[in-house]
Amino acid sequence: MLLIKNLRLPNFDTLTTSMGQMLIDGDRIVKIGSSIEAQAEVLDADGKLILPAMVDTHTHMVQSLTKGPLDDLNITDWLKKMLLVQWQLTEQEWYYGVLLGCLQSLRFGVTAINEMTYWNQIDAVAQAYKDAGIRATFGIGATDIAENEQVKVTPLEENLRQAEYLYNTYNGKGLLRTSVAPQGRPACTPELMKALHEFSSERGLIYHTHLAEGISETRKIRERTGRGEAEELNHLGVLDQRTVLAHSIWLENDEIGLIAQSGATVAHCPSTNMKLSDGVCRVSELLQSGARVAFGCDGEASSANRDLIREARLGSYLQKVTTLDPTVLPASQCFKMLTVGGAEALGYKDLGKLEEGCLADFSLVRTDDISTTNQARILTNLLYAGSGYQVDSVFVGGKSVMFEGELLHHDINKVMDKCESILDRVEYLLR
Numbered sequence: 001m002l003l004i005k006n007l008r009l010p011n012f013d014t015l016t017t018s019m020g021q022m023l024i025d026g027d028r029i030v031k032i033g034s035s036i037e038a039q040a041e042v043l044d045a046d047g048k049l050i051l052p053a054m055v056d057t058h059t060h061m062v063q064s065l066t067k068g069p070l071d072d073l074n075i076t077d078w079l080k081k082m083l084l085v086q087w088q089l090t091e092q093e094w095y096y097g098v099l100l101g102c103l104q105s106l107r108f109g110v111t112a113i114n115e116m117t118y119w120n121q122i123d124a125v126a127q128a129y130k131d132a133g134i135r136a137t138f139g140i141g142a143t144d145i146a147e148n149e150q151v152k153v154t155p156l157e158e159n160l161r162q163a164e165y166l167y168n169t170y171n172g173k174g175l176l177r178t179s180v181a182p183q184g185r186p187a188c189t190p191e192l193m194k195a196l197h198e199f200s201s202e203r204g205l206i207y208h209t210h211l212a213e214g215i216s217e218t219r220k221i222r223e224r225t226g227r228g229e230a231e232e233l234n235h236l237g238v239l240d241q242r243t244v245l246a247h248s249i250w251l252e253n254d255e256i257g258l259i260a261q262s263g264a265t266v267a268h269c270p271s272t273n274m275k276l277s278d279g280v281c282r283v284s285e286l287l288q289s290g291a292r293v294a295f296g297c298d299g300e301a302s303s304a305n306r307d308l309i310r311e312a313r314l315g316s317y318l319q320k321v322t323t324l325d326p327t328v329l330p331a332s333q334c335f336k337m338l339t340v341g342g343a344e345a346l347g348y349k350d351l352g353k354l355e356e357g358c359l360a361d362f363s364l365v366r367t368d369d370i371s372t373t374n375q376a377r378i379l380t381n382l383l384y385a386g387s388g389y390q391v392d393s394v395f396v397g398g399k400s401v402m403f404e405g406e407l408l409h410h411d412i413n414k415v416m417d418k419c420e421s422i423l424d425r426v427e428y429l430l431r
């Protein structure tokens with residue numbers, strides 16, 4: 001058992017903190033209070049703020065290798081070049097790309113991710129999640145319609161076989177859960193969208209897809225089907241509480257209500273949406289309609305960001321400026337979306353909360369940064385003036401993966417050197 005003393009405990013409703021202690025046993029929180037008596041190892045948190053698990057609800061980790069060379073491209077060129085590099089990577093290069101992404105997420109206090117990955121080196125990808133020590137829900141980005149010449153299509157039966165392999169090999173093993181991940185309606189036939197939904201429903205898995213990200217792709221779906229993308233997914237019967245919808249930008253008014261009624265969660269990725277000039281997700285209207293919304297960092301080739309606190313700040317600002325209403329997406333709501341909102345989207349009832357019986361995933365955050373001075377307002381200052389770089393120590397399932405700024409199980413310089421050399425090798429493809 002581990003007793004952590006001298007903690008600053010957050011209240012996301014009042015945005016205040018109070019001093020307290022937390023006792024963990026194995027991978028669970030067993031007690032939280034102002035004073036706890038227990039025979040346990042003791043850790044003095046020295047007044048640091050404790051945050052529950054932050055959850056990244058939409059990522060593509062291998063793209064951490066291609067941050068930089070794909071900057072300032074339009075989405076069509078961006079997608080072609082990104083995929084061109086991706087298909088050239090060896091098994092070991094996939095491993096290091098995913099490891100780099102996961103270690104950055106952990107470094108910023110993100111203990112759980114929802115990942116859309118690819119089939120070609122899947123065992124190396126899963127090994128990277130395991131070695132990073134991150135809680136990963138992951139599925140193969142399935143597609144049976146080629147949007148451009150770099151897209152690799154896979155027949156429906158093969159997509160189901162891959163989902164089955166993933167489920168049998170990795171679901172429920174350690175910190176891993178598997179999902180299904182059709183790339184999105186522009187890249188998938190209705191038959192594939194429905195077959196993967198049936199597969200996930202039978203097994204209680206997350207159904208992770210892109211929705212209405214690009215305006216031209218969304219228009220094409222409307223021309224083909226007479227429906228908007230959300231309307232089309234509802235028509236196909238694949239929108240429900242286990243559905244995670246990345247981006248969800250180009251929605252008609254009635255589609256906002258459809259998403260809210262279905263219980264699906266929108267994964268809002270503001271850095272990607274702004275940097276690729278995709279558009280603005282109508283988050284405040286979705287929330288007002290009762291829809292569930294959480295945050296995602298997306299892949300770094302598009303977002304250049306794995307810091308979920310920064311993502312939430314950008315998401316909040318984007319709503320304030322586009323609605324001309326400073327009260328929308330306030331700090332209180334952002335912290336809930338970052339933590340419990342993301343966890344619920346991935347089907348966890350015991351994650352993203354500092355409560356007895358919940359999983360002991362949390363981070364300890366320094367409050368002595370000059371930018372966040374004003375201890376009485378530390379939560380709002382962290383969101384609006386701070387960053388994930390203030391995260392000092394991170395625990396996943398009761399085990400420390402980063403302590404006092406040091407990742408415990410990896411030589412980060414070695415990982416970075418390895419990734420630099422991979423980028424040097426593939427650089428010629430990007431010229």
Ligand SMILES: [Zn+2]
Nearest residue numbers: 210246298299
């Ligand atoms: Zn994506």
